[in-house]
Amino acid sequence: MIRHLEASWPxxxxxxxxxxxxxxxNSWRVVPLPNASPTPxxxxAFAPEAWLQVCLDADTRQEAVVSVFHSHVDAPAVFSSEDRRQAAPSGIALLPQVSYIVVAIRGGRAASASQSVWSTxxxxxxxxxLADFRFEKPV
Known part of the structure; x- marks a missing residue:
């Protein structure tokens, strides 16, 4: 996940x-997706066909989406008001059992992260x- 987010910068x-x-x-699988936003x-934004393929593959493999992740470019790792609007239009969570991870990428390197979950x-x-997501030793 971190490698994908760092490679996506800027x-x-x-x-x-x-x-x-x-x-x-439990087994875990990270699926990087292309950013289809017109202002990346x-x-x-997930391209509809990429999101559909993830869902179909997950169903075939008997997997569940547990987290959506994305980065903020040279900005804090906070679940922004826009992130909240996208995840819960009209105040109703689209994926209430899914957490949202935001990673701040500064100068191409992960700087901080947060996780948001729907509750009450x-x-x-x-x-x-960030150490929770790194499996290799820093150089």
């Missing part, structure tokens, strides 16, 4: 995280340590 990157299995048999430096009619946001 545009916002985006994608989803899928999970299959339950309990200790300040917004992200609104989104609650908490910071995420």
């Amino acid at each position: 545009h916002e990157g985006c994608g989803v995280i899928l999970r299959s299995g339950a309990g200790e048999g 430096r300040v917004a992200y 009619g609104g989104f609650q946001t908490v910071p995420l340590p």
Whole structure:
């Protein structure tokens, strides 16, 4: 996820995280998606055909979308008012069981991250340590 978001800079990157299995048999899969927004430096959008393919593949593989992720370019890792409007038009969450991860990318490198989840009619946001997403040692 982090590599995709950093490689997308200076545009916002985006994608989803899928999970299959339950309990200790969980397996996770990161699916980077192209940003189809007409203003990719300040917004992200999934192309309808790419989103449909993710959903069809997830169904075939018995996976569930657990998180939508995207980056903010040279801006804070906060779930913005626009992010909230897109995720919950008219105050109704489109994917109430899905979390939203935002990663701030500054100068092409991940700087901070947050996660927002739908709870009691609104989104609650908490910071995420970037170390949780890095599996390789920094050089």
